Amino acid sequence: xxxxxxxxxxxxxxxxxxxxxxxxxxxxxxxxxxxxxxxxxxxxxxxxxxxxxxxxxxxxxxxxxxxxxxxxxxxxxxxxxxxxxxxxxxxxxxxxxxxxxxxxxxxxxxxxxxxxxxxxxxxxxxxxxxxxxxxxxxxxxxxxxxxxxxxxxxxxxxxxxxxxxxxxxxxxxxxxxxxxxxxxxxxxxxxxxxxxxxxxxxxxxxxxxxxxxxxxxxxxxxxxxxxxxxxxxxxxxxxxxxxxxxxxxxxxxxxxxxxxxxxxxxxxxxxxxxxxxxxxxxxxxxxxxxxxxxxxxxxxxxxxxxxxxxxxxxxxxxxxxxxxxxxxxxxxxxxxxxxxxxxxxxxxxxxxxxxxxxxxxxxxxxxxxxxxxxxxxxxxxxxxxxxxxxxxxxxxxxxxxxxxxxxxxxxxxxxxxxxxxxxxxxxxxxxxxxxxxxxxxxxxxxxxxxxxxxxxxxxxxxxxxxxxxxxxxxxxxxxxxxxxxxxxxxxxxxxxxxxxxxxxxxxxxxxxxxxxxxxxxxxxxxxxxxxxxxxxxxxxxxxxxxxxxxxxxxxxxxxxxxxxxxxxxxxxxxxxxxxxxxxxxxxxxxxxxxxxxxxxxxxxxxxxxxxxxxxxxxxxxxxxxxxxxxxxxxxxxxxxxxxxxxxxxxxxxxxxxxxxxxxxxxxxxxx
Amino acid sequence: xxxxxxxxxxxxxxxxxxxxxxxxxxxxxxxxxxxxxxxxxxxxxxxxxxxxxxxxxxxxxxxxxxx
Ligand SMILES: Cc1cc2nc3c(=O)[nH]c(=O)nc-3n(C[C@H](O)[C@H](O)[C@H](O)COP(=O)(O)OP(=O)(O)OC[C@H]3O[C@@H](n4cnc5c(N)ncnc54)[C@H](O)[C@@H]3O)c2cc1C
Numbered sequence: 001x002x003x004x005x006x007x008x009x010x011x012x013x014x015x016x017x018x019x020x021x022x023x024x025x026x027x028x029x030x031x032x033x034x035x036x037x038x039x040x041x042x043x044x045x046x047x048x049x050x051x052x053x054x055x056x057x058x059x060x061x062x063x064x065x066x067x068x069x070x071x072x073x074x075x076x077x078x079x080x081x082x083x084x085x086x087x088x089x090x091x092x093x094x095x096x097x098x099x100x101x102x103x104x105x106x107x108x109x110x111x112x113x114x115x116x117x118x119x120x121x122x123x124x125x126x127x128x129x130x131x132x133x134x135x136x137x138x139x140x141x142x143x144x145x146x147x148x149x150x151x152x153x154x155x156x157x158x159x160x161x162x163x164x165x166x167x168x169x170x171x172x173x174x175x176x177x178x179x180x181x182x183x184x185x186x187x188x189x190x191x192x193x194x195x196x197x198x199x200x201x202x203x204x205x206x207x208x209x210x211x212x213x214x215x216x217x218x219x220x221x222x223x224x225x226x227x228x229x230x231x232x233x234x235x236x237x238x239x240x241x242x243x244x245x246x247x248x249x250x251x252x253x254x255x256x257x258x259x260x261x262x263x264x265x266x267x268x269x270x271x272x273x274x275x276x277x278x279x280x281x282x283x284x285x286x287x288x289x290x291x292x293x294x295x296x297x298x299x300x301x302x303x304x305x306x307x308x309x310x311x312x313x314x315x316x317x318x319x320x321x322x323x324x325x326x327x328x329x330x331x332x333x334x335x336x337x338x339x340x341x342x343x344x345x346x347x348x349x350x351x352x353x354x355x356x357x358x359x360x361x362x363x364x365x366x367x368x369x370x371x372x373x374x375x376x377x378x379x380x381x382x383x384x385x386x387x388x389x390x391x392x393x394x395x396x397x398x399x400x401x402x403x404x405x406x407x408x409x410x411x412x413x414x415x416x417x418x419x420x421x422x423x424x425x426x427x428x429x430x431x432x433x434x435x436x437x438x439x440x441x442x443x444x445x446x447x448x449x450x451x452x453x454x455x456x457x458x459x460x461x462x463x464x465x466x467x468x469x470x471x472x473x474x475x476x477x478x479x480x481x482x483x484x485x486x487x488x489x490x491x492x493x494x495x496x497x498x499x500x501x502x503x504x505x506x507x508x509x510x511x512x513x514x515x516x517x518x519x520x521x522x523x524x525x526x527x528x529x530x531x532x533x534x535x536x537x538x539x540x541x542x543x544x545x546x547x548x549x550x551x552x553x554x555x556x557x558x559x560x561x562x563x564x565x566x567x568x569x570x571x572x573x574x575x576x577x578x579x580x581x582x583x584x585x586x587x588x589x590x591x592x593x594x595x596x597x598x599x600x601x602x603x604x605x606x607x608x609x610x611x612x613x614x615x616x617x618x619x620x621x622x623x624x625x626x627x628x629x630x631x632x633x634x635x636x637x638x639x640x641x642x643x644x645x646x647x648x649x650x651x652x653x654x655x656x657x658x659x660x661x662x663x664x665x666x667x668x669x670x671x
Numbered sequence: 672x673x674x675x676x677x678x679x680x681x682x683x684x685x686x687x688x689x690x691x692x693x694x695x696x697x698x699x700x701x702x703x704x705x706x707x708x709x710x711x712x713x714x715x716x717x718x719x720x721x722x723x724x725x726x727x728x729x730x731x732x733x734x735x736x737x738x
Contacts, residue, residue: 070694070697071711072691072694096694096709096711098697099693099694099696099697099698100693100694100697100709101705103697103698103700104693104696104697104700104701104702104703105702105703105705106702107705110705111705113705114705114708117679117708118708121708121710525688528687530688530691530692530695532695533695533699538695550691551687594713612716614716638713638714639713639714639716639717640712640713640714640716640717641714641716641717643717643719644716644717644718644719644720653713653717656712656713656717658719658721661710661712661719661722662721662722662725664710665681665710665722665725665726665729665731666725666729668679668681668708669679669681669726669729669730669731670729670730
């Protein structure tokens with residue numbers, strides 16, 4: 001007969017505030033199989049763990065149930081605890097009384113009843129637990145970095161400098177991310193490209209880094225130390241090995257001024273064959289197949305020609321003709337690259353709120369209402385206006401420039417309740433840049449609160465106001481409309497409690513908030529991790545494990561976690577590199593023993609499991625004329641699909657057997 | 672729901688998505704009715720139809736599979 005011990009954690013008031021822990025603990029003693037039950041303030045504390053260890057020894061417990069926070073928090077902690085008491089670490093079951101009960105239930109009685117049920121389920125399940133032994137798996141000491149912004153660049157360089165191989169996958173034709181689009185950077189005002197470009201080149205030249213641009217991650221399988229990743233390298237139609245980066249082709253493309261350049265936020269054109277910006281790494285153009293005349297014209301080999309008619313010719317192809325190296329290759333196809341990695345780093349960054357959702361600011365239709373990112377490009381000497389600050393509507397210098405903060409930040413009505421954290425600072429920076437280029441312009445900044453927490457940040461904002469004469473007005477702008485070739489702006493000054501109306505506004509710059517990348521949820525699903533309700537990647541623990549995500553061996557840094565500036569992006573990138581280094585300091589990792597096993601005596605050799613296994617981990621074997629299915633434990637991911645498909649019950653997932661699950665259902669409903 | 676809070680619904684939640692999602696609901700302190708008892712399964716692939724039948728036979732008012 002099993003001897004189960006039940007330990008209920010108060011978690012301070014986190015659980016005990018809603019659940020009557022004493023009642024749960026008392027009731028637990030009556031659950032079949034339970035011989036011991038107690039409750040502690042903090043089971044995870046040293047003292048709490050000692051109570052558990054002592055109770056196991058004194059009461060000769062052979063199984064343990066702990067009612068505490070989610071198993072995702074402390075399952076590993078408690079596995080070690082029971083192991084210290086001499087039990088197999090898998091003779092443990094956690095009842096999730098915090099995330100699934102006390103934190104989500106309004107009524108105390110109901111919470112207590114639910115907690116009792118979850119404890120019963122855990123006892124039922126652990127009663128059929130069997131000791132399990134982890135296997136050993138080697139660690140593939142190579143890292144995949146997804147995203148080549150400043151965060152990804154820093155992480156890749158640090159990991160590569162430790163001596164490990166890195167593959168960097170960047171979706172765009174060049175690395176650099178948003179930082180490459182910026183002009184100068186707060187709070188020091190150094191030129192963004194000047195500090196970024198050398199790092200981009202370092203990535204390209206580092207012997208340990210392989211750069212795959214214009215590529216995306218398509219599929220991720222496996223587990224910590226042993227991920228199998230499929231990367232799609234999109235057809236570039238230019239052979240990277242041959243191209244010398246002379247860019248002769250770009251000048252000859254008939255569409256060279258016809259397509260809005262994404263890098264310039266659409267404010268300058270590019271051709272169908274292009275590099276997004278002059279310092280692009282790699283400096284190898286891509287051909288955009290959505291626009292290229294050659295690629296859009298029908299393939300003569302595939303067109304049916306009637307007798308006597310001439311085969312149609314492909315259009316254009318000028319770039320191929322002018323390339324002295326023969327690097328243009330219209331026949332290039334997407335390539336699927338399959339690679340093995342021990343660790344995955346996410347550094348996919350952020351996007352910007354679409355201000356067309358603000359009807360009161362012209363819904364994106366007033367030409368002289370631009371975004372802060374537009375401004376970065378306009379003020380940049382290699383941008384669309386060669387650094388001249390002009391009004392998009394008429395190309396004239398603006399005399400009155402207004403900045404509006406919190407557009408798509410701290411606005412619950414627009415679904416963005418959070419602070420984007422960088423806008424107060426970049427707005428102050430942009431106000432300074434306006435003053436440097438337009439000494440006579442009037443500058444206004446409408447703000448809600450100034451959030452300038454950071455080294456030298458508050459001083460920077462004060463400088464914008466005092467030295468550079470930016471007029472800060474506290475209040476939200478309620479409306480902007482066009483009138484007589486200028487704009488009229490209506491707002492409230494909440495410090496003096498007066499309405500403000502401003503005519504003759506020439507340029508409005510909206511500090512649009514940071515949002516998650518549009519495909520962040522999809523990417524998270526591909527990798528098997530989660531995002532918060534705004535699409536930013538969730539950390540395991542926001543305070544203590546800020547760069548780890550809830551899938552072991554996967555890490556994240558930079559603005560894909562939450563809005564952040566360059567110093568914070570770089571700091572988290574370094575933290576990720578350190579974590580990867582720790583992981584790679586192991587030659588061997590313990591593998592999860594919760595894999596499937598198939599009892600050859602029960603197996604009917606029907607092959608159902610072989611066909612349903614998503615990981616191709618099951619094969620048919622034969623021994624002395626009897627066929628049976630066999631699991632490759634190294635490939636099994638423990639999903640249990642085989643177990644559900646197996647009619648004779650031969651396939652069982654260790655730690656999640658039919659017996660265990662059925663008994664836990666019975667326990668909740670009958671005990 | 673409010674008048675009869677004594678439903679027992681057995682949830683079978685995938686460890687990687689929905690179970691984590693239910694944890695997230697906790698982290699965000701979103702309250703919801705206490706009728707749901709969530710069992711953590713490694714993947715909805717593990718969901719044997721037998722589990723749902725067993726739950727209903729033992730008297731569950733409903734079964735929720737999420738993954
Ligand atoms: C207008 C403006 C001004 C700013 N000014 C300053 C400043 O002065 N000082 C400062 O410190 N900070 C400033 N910032 C903030 C700064 O831009 C960010 O801190 C920084 O860019 C974050 O870097 P990152 O690498 O995390 O993300 P990003 O720069 O967004 O880089 C992410 C990279 O990942 C790639 N990617 C995305 N998804 C995928 C995918 N699925 N697969 C492969 N690749 C992918 C992207 O193409 C991109 O190259 C400013 C931001 C804005 C908007």
